[in-house]
Amino acid sequence: MPGAALLRQAFQRLSITTSSSIASVASVSSVSASSSSSSSAVASARTFSTRPAMASALIRPAALAHTPSTITSSSSSFSPLFLPRAFSATAAAQGTWLEPSLNRRKRMMKGRPRVATGGSVKGTTVVWGDYGLRMHDHHRRITAKQLKVAEDTIKQRLRGQKYRLYKRVNCNIGVFYSGNEMRMGKGKGSFDHWAARVAVNRIIFELRGAIHEQVVRDAFRLAGNKLPGQYEFVKKGDAPVVGITKLEDGITLDDLKRARKPVAEVAAAAAVEQQVSNNASTSAPPS
Structure with missing residues (x-):
């Protein structure tokens, strides 16, 4: 894979830099103890360079513990390579106007469409089209x-x-x-x-x-x-x-x-008609 090849090359460059710096420290030092420690560090660096690239995430902290601070600062640029992915490639489930993303096992009542008789005109006119x-x-x-x-x-x-x-x-x-x-x-x-x-x-x-x-x-x-x-x-x-x-x-x-016929006017008209009919019945002479 191209990514694995790039990681392998990066770690090979890192191992070469580590080995060269440790070799310079060993040449300056005249103490046998320091030379033995530098040889062990070189061996660890060689072991680090020969490890596979996929396992380098686990070996890298142990290898850097024996290296100088300059090597640690130079290798900090490779730390984002081991971070987890911050996004997901899974597509979100979305419904359509003919089949929504609802649970089919949930029973629904038959119901009736709501007819807006209280003054609403929502959904009865053309909005977006011609x-x-x-x-x-x-x-x-x-x-x-x-x-x-x-x-x-x-x-x-x-x-x-x-x-x-x-x-x-x-x-x-x-x-x-x-x-x-x-x-x-x-x-x-x-x-x-x-x-x-x-x-x-x-x-x-x-x-x-x-x-x-x-x-x-x-x-x-x-x-x-x-x-x-x-x-x-x-x-x-x-x-x-x-x-x-x-x-x-x-x-x-x-x-x-508005009401078709006001209630007060209807009641007044009915009272007038009742009064007129009563007056007519009382004023009529007996036959």
């Missing part, structure tokens, strides 16, 4: 397979065009089936597929690009035929929807929140 596909009949639970077929239909119709498709729904609901001809009880069943709860007047797809409007209309028409329910083509800037009422033709959110 055109959109919006459901307009009632809420449904759409499976991931149906949404995938609709997406493939749009891509097939717009093949060769320059555009970007946005998905506004997320399949985060697990559907569990217990199978046919099964006895009552025995739990909820096993996982079958992923689905998405789509409320009424919710935008499902958005599209932006250099495409003619009629081409986009045709693509969304084909996609709507693949999905359950009824859908309509909307453009950016169209009126939002509250519940099933569009905020257009002068209708505002305050008009929807």
